Amino acid sequence: MELLQTTLFLGVILGLIYALVGAGFVVIYRTSGYLSFAQGDIATVGLYVGLFAYKAGLPYWWTALLVIVVCALLAGVIGRFVVIPLERFGVLSAVLATIGVALIIQGTEALTLSTGSQAFPSAGTDILFSIGQVGISTANLISVGVCILLFIFLGIFFTSTKIGMAMRAANDNPVAANHVGLSSTNLKTLSWVIAGVLAGVTGLFVAPIYSLYPGSVNLLLVYGFATIVLGGFESIAGALIAGIALGVLGNLVAAYLNPNLVTFAVYVIVLLVLLFRPNGLLGRRPLVRV
Numbered sequence: 547m548e549l550l551q552t553t554l555f556l557g558v559i560l561g562l563i564y565a566l567v568g569a570g571f572v573v574i575y576r577t578s579g580y581l582s583f584a585q586g587d588i589a590t591v592g593l594y595v596g597l598f599a600y601k602a603g604l605p606y607w608w609t610a611l612l613v614i615v616v617c618a619l620l621a622g623v624i625g626r627f628v629v630i631p632l633e634r635f636g637v638l639s640a641v642l643a644t645i646g647v648a649l650i651i652q653g654t655e656a657l658t659l660s661t662g663s664q665a666f667p668s669a670g671t672d673i674l675f676s677i678g679q680v681g682i683s684t685a686n687l688i689s690v691g692v693c694i695l696l697f698i699f700l701g702i703f704f705t706s707t708k709i710g711m712a713m714r715a716a717n718d719n720p721v722a723a724n725h726v727g728l729s730s731t732n733l734k735t736l737s738w739v740i741a742g743v744l745a746g747v748t749g750l751f752v753a754p755i756y757s758l759y760p761g762s763v764n765l766l767l768v769y770g771f772a773t774i775v776l777g778g779f780e781s782i783a784g785a786l787i788a789g790i791a792l793g794v795l796g797n798l799v800a801a802y803l804n805p806n807l808v809t810f811a812v813y814v815i816v817l818l819v820l821l822f823r824p825n826g827l828l829g830r831r832p833l834v835r836v
Contacts, residue, residue, distance in 0.1 A: 553801045554794060555680045561793020562693040563751050567770025568777065568785035569700060570744040574625075576704070576780050577713045577737035580637045581771075582644040584624060586764035587651040588742055589749035592617035593758050594659065596750075597666060606667050614746035621742025626735040648764075655760035663762075666753035689751050696747065700740075700782045713737055768809070769796075772816045778829025788827065 567585065574582045596613035600606065624647055632639045670684025704710040716730040749763050756762055772792060777784025792815070796808045819826065 549801060551680050553797045557794035557797035558790055559686055559689060559793070560797065561790035562690060562786075563748060563789075564766065564769045564773050564793055565786045565789025566693060566696065566744055566748045566751075567766050568773030568789055569697070569782055570741040570748070571770055571774050572780060572782055572785050573700070573737050573741045573744065574734075575717075575774075577717050578630075578633065578640070578734050579717050580641045580644075582625075582629070582738070582741060583641070583767065584621075584644045584648040584651070585741065585745045585770075586761070586767050587648045588617050588621050588624070589745040589752075589763040590655065590758070590760060591620055591651060592746045593666060593749045593753050593763070594655070597664065597758060600667055606669065609667065610669075610750050613750055614743055617746030617749070618739045618742040621745065622735055622739040625738025626731070629738075630731055630734050652760055659760060661760060663757035663759045666758045668754035669750075685751075685754065692747060696744070697782065697786050704782060709733075709736070769812065772812050774826070775816050776819050776826060778826030781826065781828040784826055784828030 570585045571581050574580070592613040595616045596609045599612055600609040604612070624644075628647060629640050629643045632643045668685045669688045672684050673681040702710075704714060712728050713733045713736065716728060716733045745763075748766070752763055752766060756765065769789075769792060773785050773789045774781075776792065777786070777788030792812060795811065795815075799805075799808050799811045823829075
């Protein structure tokens with residue numbers, strides 16, 4: 547019973563992190579219609595800047611804020627001046643641009659930084675209270691609380707605010723959006739900034755667990771992609787539900803079967819969803835006028 551409680555609780559926490567990665571994909575996809583594969587590398591840049599600042603004496607919470615700001619600014623610059631201008635050549639060109647940016651960042655880090663793992667500070671390891679046999683640390687509580695607040699914000703932002711609905715309109719009907727005075731470039735840039743914030747927050751949760759090295763956050767991209775395939779490419783709620791489901795499932799497989807089967811199980815789920823419900827559990831079918 548103790549193993550099951552621990553497995554389920556840690557699975558939920560890990561699933562929320564998967565969901566954050568998926569939400570970063572969803573935000574850009576809802577506005578631009580493609581995925582950004584530079585999310586993990588953007589997070590890594592922010593984490594290295596934060597680590598240097600932390601070692602120089604900056605308190606942890608200011609370090610966390612610095613990481614998020616750097617990721618938001620870097621993502622905004624990449625989106626505005628690299629990827630969005632290439633959209634005029636097609637979606638494929640924009641996607642390839644995100645891959646190119648990721649490779650450039652990885653190459654720069656390999657040339658200028660140590661490729662070894664470095665410990666990254668955590669929000670706190672003290673056990674605050676216990677749920678059954680599971681001890682809840684400060685970092686656990688903060689990660690759960692922050693993830694829930696972010697998903698509440700994203701849900702309200704995209705469904706109840708003018709800017710959020712305008713961002714959706716920019717992708718649903720770009721021509722109509724331009725005719726009513728909406729700047730699709732500015733809206734798409736904003737989606738990159740929001741995705742950068744999500745990347746920074748994800749990195750802050752991931753780095754203390756897996757340590758920091760070039761490409762460390764990229765380990766979760768496959769799970770983030772699986773999350774949006776399962777939940778739906780345009781659904782924030784779907785990313786949340788699917789992320790938690792995958793986190794719990796992965797931990798159960800690792801605890802009761804074999805840790806080496808976790809990725810295999812995720813791929814099987816992705817394949818089944820693509821075969822029988824390609825739009826995801828909460829995704830919507832594209833409308834086609836005939």
